[in-house]
Amino acid sequence: MAAKSERKSRKRFKSQFRIYFEEEIALGPGKSDLLRHISETGSISEAARRMDMSYNRAWLLVRTMNRCFKEPLVLASRGGDARGGAELTKTGQQVLALYQQLDAKVKSATRHPLKRLFSYLKN
Amino acid sequence: MAAKSERKSRKRFKSQFRIYFEEEIALGPGKSDLLRHISETGSISEAARRMDMSYNRAWLLVRTMNRCFKEPLVLASRGGDARGGAELTKTGQQVLALYQQLDAKVKSATRHPLKRLFSYLKN
DNA sequence: TCTCGTTATATTTGACAGAATATAACGGTT
């Protein structure tokens, strides 16, 4: 780890794509990230904690996603055995997978021109 | 035009990539668009008018770009024969071309998974 | 030296997204 000349480059690249439905963002980097964490933790609030995001915000994102898609992406339950929780629906899993696939494709497609662009930036 | 079932789809996709230098956005969708218009019009203010953007904002974007790259992308002059104007430097042209290339690559790379994603959205 | 469209720059205003805060409901378990 110590061998790299700079511990963190001053040059960065951020690619983000958003899917809109009407005037709302149905899916984007934040929402897909949230989906992943919900899938991993089985809980909206635990996902939010791990992302250092307020539960309130996380819940609003979930609500928007569920509203924009034909079928809900997240199914949540209150109380009960595990004192509530949430999970991705089949649709949610598929949508997340597609988004991640999109992400990977963009990464590989931009690799080379990006490198050239970076060379024009200051050091 | 009247035959299409919807005059404008409610589903949209926006892909944008930004290149950061330190904490500033060195290049992004807006800035590259501005570069194009400056190249076409030979003027920052005319470019701004066509983009329905204030001259002030356009100038700030140009200033940021010029600050982030090794060499300025835009060269401007005041007064004089044409009463001032601006043009892209050779570097500016190359950077713009690279960005547009990036854009095209992303478009073609995302085409198919995007279509599938759209099918999950409400109509 | 006045004009004119441009570049150059500072400052003030305003809108809006996200943060913060508050509260309630749920429903198994104990």
Added chain:
DNA sequence: AACCGTTATATTCTGTCAAATATAACGAGA
């Protein structure tokens, strides 16, 4: 019936980014 961690929802606050506004400088040409 009390408890607990979660989901669910409304409302207020606030920091930030863009818009708006204001001025000045430039410099060839008339």
